[in-house]
Amino acid sequence: MNAVTPVLEVDELVRHFTTKDFLGREVHRVRAVDGVSFTVAPGETLGLVGESGSGKSTTGRLVLRLDDPTEGRIRFEGQDITHLNAAQLLAVRRKMQVVFQDPFSSLNPRMRVGDAVAEPLKSHRILKTAAERHERVAQLFQRVGLDPRFAERFPHQFSGGQRQRIGIARALAVSPRLIVADEPITALDVSIQAQIVNLFMDLQQELGMAYLFIAHDLAMVRFLCHRVAVMLRGRIVEMATTEQLFAHPRHPYTQALISAMPIPDPDRELARQRIFYEAVTPPREARLAEVEKGHWVLA
Amino acid sequence: MAPLLQVKDLTVRFDTADGTVQAVSGVSYDLAPGETLAVVGESGSGKSVHVLAMLGLIPKPPGRIAGGQALFEGRDLLAMSERELRSLRGGAIGMIFQDPMSALNPVLSVGYQITESLRTHMKLSKKAAMARAVELLDLVGISEPQRRVVHYPHQFSGGMRQRAMIAIGIACEPRLLIADEPTTALDVTVQAQILDLVRRLRKQLGMAMIWITHDMGVVAGIADTVQVMYGGRVQERGPARQVFRDTRSAYTWGLLQSLPDHDAPPSAGVASARRLVQIPGYPPDMMNPPPGDPFAPRNPFATERCHSEVPPLVQAPGASPGHMVAAWYDLRTARAGAAA
Known part of the structure; x- marks a missing residue:
């Protein structure tokens, strides 16, 4: 893989939310994040996209240690931070910051x-x-x-x-060395979004920090991110460089997402061919496989 | 053909402790039967408020209609009693809002909420209304409508709730459907399905629509006519293709320019110096709006007159008939000058 130590390494991260009855027996389990692995290199922007409820924001919260994973491991600049206590986290938080939607x-x-x-x-x-x-x-x-x-x-x-x-x-x-940005432009007026996206790009160029950019606006993700991971129901179904992902999406869900991006041009928007995909929960035994260098698809 | 809706010089104010918000100022337009009008703008542009004001849905006070008329089939909505308005809303005028979770009543079944308007407006019996509700759920693409009709909103997914909202909106076969950012909270795949659905229904039912949005991509896919609002005023209005292809307002142009290019190679990142074209500055404070064209302080092409005098909405010179712009500058010559 990479000779440089990634700023962030997430390994088989799992977060389940369970509800229990009065005897403490589990009655319901939501697999919000269900085995997610990725890395972010220094100075890199990884986009995390997916529909609401796909687990992308929960993943962001786990990375920031604002929530504790059920299983899995999080490394920050090589250091395992999965189980650090609040005092130990203080030093990490200096290097890992967050920008929220609102x-x-x-x-x-x-x-x-x-x-x-x-x-x-x-x-x-x-x-x-x-x-x-x-x-x-x-x-x-x-x-x-x-x-x-x-x-x-x-x-x-x-x-x-x-x-x-x-x-x-x-x-x-x-x-910081990493900023987790959770839908940072979603709530902004359209005439302001470009300003903030440009600011993110300028700051990275100048200061070299990495971004984990959580978003659902694919056009902005395509513009801003080096690599993109697509989440569906708690799993990453596809991960690739932005070029690979948008030019040759392999997973049917990614294909459906990209084909649904609205185009701000009446002639092209009305002629757009859409690909339909009835979302199904990926089978638990499915694993990401590398189909070409740096392009991973859940299979 | 007589217009279905004629808005004349509509002006809306909100009186607050800190001052008066000039939410909508002198908005006028006609909507033909069967026409789809997309109203584009950002928060504070007046795009939603002017419609809510017409329907009697703004709180008064602090809200206040400071002037104008809104003639629906010749009758002024602004002069109607609450009772008359109530008989129109959900009847001849259907509505869909952004957040179905807050618009739907959580303790009533979806079917009941659809039948409510059928029974009030169309005087259907309970049984006939329920049968019609099932039909409507089927029409908006909810599978197993027989089973679903007795379900409660929390048992529906976000996309299904928005479909249910649409079923309520069209239940009484309205002549006008008003949709306020109905797909904004949805994911792109669901948004695309809802847009397909609305396009199909529009054809089947022949209804006119006012579609309020900030998304130019959605506008491109649905509008016959586009109306761009900023600072409580209409900046530009015209046939959709013309507004996109032969843009005349600097604000519309700025909005279109600021979107990521669909054809440019993806992934700019650090290596490239590529940036989005941004509109400088911030939206105006509507308690204290600029004296002239509200967009003037952010408009690189603004002339002196733009800063002092509000431009009227008039036919754009050399543009298709009905393509209107409110501007003292001429965007075509200004852009050519800037490029030279």
């Missing part, structure tokens, strides 16, 4: 946004004095395209696009 819900409404961005700098004891932090926050604001004077304001004084910039500034504060 930046508003992740910002404290009563905290000035500058303080929100400075918080990780303080809690990780990266910058000790308030003056140093203030200066760094100003730099970060500038970097994400916000007026540094806005640091004194409160979250409700910003538009959705500006709040997402604040969310990105906060994630960048600690200079």
